[in-house]
Amino acid sequence: MSVRLAIIGAGIMGADHARIVSEDLPGASLQVVCDASPERARKVAEECGAVDVATNAVETIRRGDVDAVLIASPDETHAPLSLAAIEAGKPVLCEKPLSQSSEECLGVIAAELSQGRQFVQLGFMRRFDPSYRDMKALLDDGSLGGAIMMHNFHRNVEAPANFTGQMAITNSAPHEFDVARFVLGADYKAISVFQPAGIDASKSGAPVxxxxETDKGQLVNIEINNNAAYGYDVRGELIGEKGSISLNAPVYTRHNGDLMAYERYAPDWRPRFAEAYRLQNKAFLNFVRTGVFPAIASDAWDGYCAALVAEAGVEALRRGERVTITRTEKPSLYKQ
Amino acid sequence: MSVRLAIIGAGIMGADHARIVSEDLPGASLQVVCDASPERARKVAEECGAVDVATNAVETIRRGDVDAVLIASPDETHAPLSLAAIEAGKPVLCEKPLSQSSEECLGVIAAELSQGRQFVQLGFMRRFDPSYRDMKALLDDGSLGGAIMMHNFHRNVEAPANFTGQMAITNSAPHEFDVARFVLGADYKAISVFQPAGIDASKSGAPVxxxxETDKGQLVNIEINNNAAYGYDVRGELIGEKGSISLNAPVYTRHNGDLMAYERYAPDWRPRFAEAYRLQNKAFLNFVRTGVFPAIASDAWDGYCAALVAEAGVEALRRGERVTITRTEKPSLYKQ
Amino acid sequence: MSVRLAIIGAGIMGADHARIVSEDLPGASLQVVCDASPERARKVAEECGAVDVATNAVETIRRGDVDAVLIASPDETHAPLSLAAIEAGKPVLCEKPLSQSSEECLGVIAAELSQGRQFVQLGFMRRFDPSYRDMKALLDDGSLGGAIMMHNFHRNVEAPANFTGQMAITNSAPHEFDVARFVLGADYKAISVFQPAGIDASKSGAPVxxxxETDKGQLVNIEINNNAAYGYDVRGELIGEKGSISLNAPVYTRHNGDLMAYERYAPDWRPRFAEAYRLQNKAFLNFVRTGVFPAIASDAWDGYCAALVAEAGVEALRRGERVTITRTEKPSLYKQ
Amino acid sequence: MSVRLAIIGAGIMGADHARIVSEDLPGASLQVVCDASPERARKVAEECGAVDVATNAVETIRRGDVDAVLIASPDETHAPLSLAAIEAGKPVLCEKPLSQSSEECLGVIAAELSQGRQFVQLGFMRRFDPSYRDMKALLDDGSLGGAIMMHNFHRNVEAPANFTGQMAITNSAPHEFDVARFVLGADYKAISVFQPAGIDASKSGAPVxxxxETDKGQLVNIEINNNAAYGYDVRGELIGEKGSISLNAPVYTRHNGDLMAYERYAPDWRPRFAEAYRLQNKAFLNFVRTGVFPAIASDAWDGYCAALVAEAGVEALRRGERVTITRTEKPSLYKQ
Ligand SMILES: [Mg+2]
Ligand SMILES: [Mg+2]
Ligand SMILES: [Mg+2]
Ligand SMILES: [Mg+2]
Structure with missing residues (x-):
């Protein structure tokens, strides 16, 4: 019997999830597409063969014909809607961030604790990307020796004109915060933030x-450059005592032309992480069916940790100095 | 309503198809796994949640609860079982080759002609690989100028001890024959075959x-090296008047270690063509549902063409000279 | 005491040799630049600080203040001027080809035999290129196992409008003929030539x-494509029983821009083989000083072998069939 | 007339310079090899055909048959011997660092100022490396837009057991300090230093x-990892508003073997920077002949700037916080 999913939010990511569910996720069916804009909901529902459309998110979550929920609505709705799903006793795959406020994340954690089980899988899909998984596997099996340092580079073609350094930390960097922490199996204890000065921000945005520094002593360096101009390019290298391993964006062809040998970049993140999204959503479906939280997925606690680091990063940017990070104690509900 | 599939043959490829159907093909269900060995059938059926198992292929094809068929049984059964599927009026995705005998391929074509429609989609999955599709798209949109030459390299880690040059032509090369013909939109008019001499065949197999030469004047060069030792490696380059495009096997990580920067090869073809198989099988499902033969898939005529070239290749190898290729006229049933 | 060199021919290659002698060849001095055009001779002489200029090649070779000769004049003068140098008892570095006529090459060989020593080093500079040297070293030390096949690709940006397939064989391919034979340590016994048909020769020239086939049973495949449009690109791969090794054109930078990651091609051969020329000329200087012919350099016999293969290739192109190659016996003067 | 060079110090770098002079530097002759160990001096002198050997550096510098000096003796002798050369009125190519003390560098600057001309070319050879030159050219011609950030990675196979983080800053990083400053055409105004903690320093050395931050607002990030284990690997990327450019270590071959496609690393820096050393030494020879200081070479002022940054870096490491950098005013003798 098929798992009936509701997708909340029919924007770019919601539409992408709807497509994945309808084309690549056997055992799931698209029950409802919900969006504040009924036209937007209807468009995605038709393209992907959803049974119904809706405009009220909380009501949609509570429907009897909905077994589980995918949240892809605006960021500020993530935590409230996750709480609604927990209350309704339904598993939820929530796009990142859980919340930009670590306090609000603790509220979601409290709700799960009061139910005595996990409901929220967080959409830090990079954990499912084969590049990061190879990286983690190589570290875990000892091939690299101990981890020393990890370099991370996040580059977009361009950001909206009003994109600030603070937004780079709160909106873009959480992917890097989460995945580096996941690969290293470590938590952050301090953050320093630097920002190039004197460049034309209208052209080069606000790179940071x-x-x-992790509690295991490693350094995690992160460049966020949302106006890199040349292409969508996420890179990373993990340096261990015996060698290093780098992410490689898979490409299918190489070209020769115009005195160049070249490979193409995609203009946005979807082609690069298509496989990660597919695997993430399969893992969520399995979670819905078995009740066993996916071993490698991000959860509410991971969402809290990401929010905490972003908050410290914003503080470090403002004060121009190193800021230390302290966490509340990790509840035993979350995997250790 | 789900399309109920029977898989005939539960070997490596049959198991792979079963896994794709169960994990990645929404709208299809695995109805029967059929294999001469009931144990083998049962093993795959259990792993992939098939409804039933069977040992008789023809009876399986005729079952009322089977809508369409995937043939992955030994090569010599491909044509007879395709005929059975045509007779039963059921679409079939048949692993390559349709037959090693062009004569037998014509028999399948005759059966389709007498039904007045196509049933057989042939498993030359490379046509669905993003590398070849990029290559064809770039040629078709004029970016490369006219096509001049295409180089193709097929390398396996090792072949069985008794693998001969003739088998390289009849068993391995058809993938190249088909996909180069597909990319170029051309047919072959002659073939010359060369074989390295004086090497230890027990170690280096029988490369050819x-x-x-195509009817459009292009050269298609093919190396088949089934004992390449170093890894599974399929390469190709299309040279046009303005530039060239090469296949690139997607990799997700690069490594530094032991005075080397390296990327890994897979030991066999499945990781390299995983995406192609997935897309091929989706196209087949769509064919079953709509009755419209997939625009880019190989059909019975393509299977005939591949067999014809292989026969000419065997002749060229035997005689040590260039052999010309002549085809029967193409029936209008097949796409032009 | 400096070796005094005369350069015969002040065209592109002559000017390049003059620059190498003046900037990178300690122990050599540029005594004379000789060219039929006194202006051209003077221009190069001034740029590179030559002591004198001249217009008569044979007289220049005979001058008392000239210890050794570099021949970079038109192809048809190579053999006659080499004979003049032999007669004058002076070592000569002669640009390829020694002659397009194998008969004329035998004349040079006869002259050396009558003197009882070697004078002619032939400018097949690729033997000094680190790529080919690595390739040969890896084959010779057993790392690759026995050699099975070698692929060679020669691509130029464009060729003169009247450049024919025959010229591709006689003017471009000799570099490949010589270096593949050098790497493999084998001689050719047969050649087959194919030519794409039906392309617009005014745009795509005359690729062949x-x-x-070598006397050790290996296959050597050569693409000559002088209108490749996209850049100067020489590639090669040697396939052995245990693995393969490919040439790699050294590049110093990689770029990201315009949705591409790219490396640049040079528009001609000089940057690619700059190091090879430098090392070749150093080896020649050492030959002049010590009288010991450089272990890896091409000699008059190698020039004869290259001419012989080119002649067979032209015959194979004309007749459209495989042509066997027979050589005269190799004199003991030449290294075995 | 040949420029007669004395090489002071016959260790690894001294021997390399001697080899370059004798093999690749027309117009220069190796007059004296000087080393505290007469055996070491003699060994290098014989290999490279030096006229004489010596053990006293200052006397060697003053010899009438020595026109110019290459200093490759231990670091602490660099400044005193440079002063001796200035006093003797002889141009000097001094290996880096000029001194680890910025104060002592100012002494060398004062000596040049009192003579009213430059004598000291500093051996920051990377400025001559084609990779960095391409990078600088692309920035200077506007292709990259304004420079935003530069990443630099310095990795050695291994460092001596007692190698500390401080030594990484004072001994290894100056190459990066100098070349990034050269590429960007900017000066540093602050430095922050981070060090991984909790790793086994006996295995992983002391990476920093x-x-x-530059006075133009750019960030320059530098990893020094002298126990990278996997190979000698210097990388760098310059990020501009329109794209980026990365250094690429030139390699001549690619390999396939053992389920890998790989390229080799060298175990030390000499192959990587062979061309840079050659070009640097040619520029020095031209300086000796013409008296015109090479446009792109490092001078005493650059040596002072590198020492100043290293001192600030050591302070930043010790204090665990950002340290600002202030310079004395730049004398007009040095290029602006
Ligand atoms: Mg996400
Ligand atoms: Mg297949
Ligand atoms: Mg040449
Ligand atoms: Mg140096």
Whole structure:
């Protein structure tokens, strides 16, 4: 019997999830597409063969014909809607961030604790990307020796004109915060933030460079450059005592032309992480069916940790100095 | 309503198809796994949640609860079982080759002609690989100028001890024959075959090198090296008047270690063509549902063409000279 | 005491040799630049600080203040001027080809035999290129196992409008003929030539594809494509029983821009083989000083072998069939 | 007339310079090899055909048959011997660092100022490396837009057991300090230093990571990892508003073997920077002949700037916080 899913939010990511469910997720069916705009909901529902459309998110979550929920609505709705799903006793795959406020994340955690089980899988899909998984596997099996340092580079073609350094930290960097923490199996204890000065922000946006220190002593360096102009390019390298491993964006062809040998970049993140989204959503479906939280997925606690680091990063940017990070104690509900 | 599939043959490829159907093909259900060995059938059926198992292929094809068929049984059964499917009026995705005998392929074509429609989609999955599709798209949109030459390299880690040059032509090369013909939109008119001499065949197998000439005047060069030792490696380059495009096997990580920067090869073809198989099988499902033969898939005529070239290649190898290729006229049933 | 060199021919290659002598060849001095055009001779002489200029090649070779000669004049003068140098008892570095006529090459060989020593080093500079040297070293030390096949690709940006397939064989391919024979340590016994048909020769020139068979049983495949449009690109791969090794054109930078990651091609051969020329000329200087012919350099016999293969290739192109190659016996003067 | 050079110090670098002079530097002759160990001096002198050997550096510098000096003796002798050369009125190519003390560098600057001309070319050879030159050219011609950030990675196979983070800053990083400053055409105003903690220093040495801010507002990030284990690997990327450019270590071959496609790393820096050393030494020879200081070479002022940054880096490491950098005013003798 098919798992009936509701998708909340029919924007770019919601539409992408709807497509994945309808084309690549056997055992799931698209029950409802819900969006504040009924036209937007209807468009995606038709393209992907959804049974119904809706405009009220909380009511949609509570429907009897909905077994589980995918949240892809605006960021500020993520935590409230996750709470609604927990209350309704339904598993939820929530796009990142859980919340930009670590306090609000703790509220979601409290709700799960009061139910005595996990409901929220967080959409930090990079954990499912084969590049990061190879990286983690190589570290875990000892091939690299101990981890020393990890470099991370996040580059977009362009950002909206009003994109600030603070937004780079709160909106873009959480992917890097989460995945580096996942690969290293470590938590952050301090963050320093640097920002190039004197460049024309209207052209080059507001790149930031961060140095994070983990409780295992490693350095995690992160460049966020949302106006890189040349293409969508996420890179990373993990340096161990015996060698290093780098992410490689898979490409299917190489070209020769115009005195160049070249490979193409995609203009946005979807082709690069298509496989990660597919695997993430399969893992969520399995979670819905078995009740066993996916071993490698992000959860509410991971969402809290990401929010905490972003908050510290914003503080470090504002004060121009290293900021230490302290966490509340990790509840035993979350995997250790 | 789900399309109920029977898989005939529960070997490596049959198991792979069963896994694709169960994990990645929404709208299809695995009805029967059929294999001469009931144990083998049962093993795959259990792993992939098939409804039933069977040992008789023809009876399986005729079952009322089977809507369409995937043939992955031994090569010599491909044509007879395709005929059975045509007779039963059921679409069939048949692993390559349709037959090693062009004569037998014509028998399948005759059966389709007498039904007045196509049933057989042939498993030359490379046509669905993003590398070849990029290559064809770039040629078709004029970016490369006219096509001049295409180089193809097929390398396996190792072949069985008794693998001969003739088998390289009849068993391995058809993938190249088909996909180069597909990319170029051309047919072959002659083939020359060369074979390295004086090497220890027990170690290096029986590599062959072929030069094919198309009716559009292009050269298609093919190396088949089934004992390449170092990894599974399929390469190709299309040279046009303005530039060239090469296949690139997607990799997700690069490594530094032991005084080397390296990327890994897979030991066999499945990781390299995983996406192609997935897309091929989706196209087949769509064919079953709509009755419209997939625009880019191989059909019975393509299977005939591949067999014809292989026969000419065997002749060229035997005689040590260029052999010309002549085809029967193409029936209008097949796409032009 | 400096070796005094005369350069015969002040065209592109002559000017390049003059620059190498003046900038990168300690122990050598540029005594004379000789060219039929006194202006051209003077221009190069001034740029490179030559002591004198001249217009008569034979007289220049005979001058008392000239210890050794570099021949970079038109192809048809190579053999006659080499003979003049032999007669004058002076070592000569002669640009390829020694002659397009194998008969004329035998004349140079006869002259050396009558003197009882070697004078002619032939400018097949690729033997000094680190790529080919690595390739040969890896084959010779057993790392690759026995050699099975070698692929060679020669691509120029464009050729003169009247450039024919025959010229591709006689003017471009000799570099490949010589270096593949050098790497493999084998001689050719047969050649087959293929030519794409039906392309617009005014745009795509006259590419040819050749399959050569060696006396050790290996295949040597050569693409000559002088109108490749996209850049100067020489590639090669040697396939052995245990693995393969490919040439790689050294590049110093990689770029990201315009949705591409790219590396640049040079528009001609000089940057690609700059190091090879430098090392070749150093080896020649050492030959002049010590009288010991450089272990890896091409000599008059190698020039004869290259001419012989080119002649067979032209015959194979004309007749459209495989042509066997027979050589005269190799004199003991030449290294075995 | 040949320029007669004395090489002071016959260790690894001295021997390399001697080889370059004797093999690749027309117009220069190796007059004296001087080393505290007469055996070491003699060995290098014989290999490279030096006229004489010596053990006293200052006397060697003053010899009438020595026109110019290459200093490759231990670091602490660089400044005193440079002063001796200035006093003797002889141009000197001094290996880096000029001194680890910025104060002592100012002494060398004062000596040049009192003579009213430059004598000291500093051996920051990377400025001559084609990779960095391409990078600088692309920035200077506007292709990259304004420079935003530069990443630098310095990795050695292994460092001596007692190698500390401080030594990474004072001994290894100056190459990066100098070349990034050269490429960007900017000076540093602050430095922050981070060090991974909790790793086994006996295996992983003492890597450091630095973030430098320039007076133009750019960030320069530097990883120094002298126990990278896998190979000698210097990388760098310059990010501009329109794209980026990365250094690429030139390699001549690619390999396939053992389920890998790989390229080799060298175990030390000499192959990587062979061309840079050659070009640097040619520029020095031209300086000796013409008296015109090479446009792109490092001078005493650049040596002072590198020492100043290293001192600030050591302070930043010790204090665990960002340290600002202030310079004395730049004398007009040095290029602006
Ligand atoms: Mg996400
Ligand atoms: Mg297949
Ligand atoms: Mg040449
Ligand atoms: Mg140096």
């Amino acid at each position: 460079f961060m140095v994070l | 090198f072929m030069v094919l | 594809f050749m399959v050569l | 990571f630095m973030v430098l």
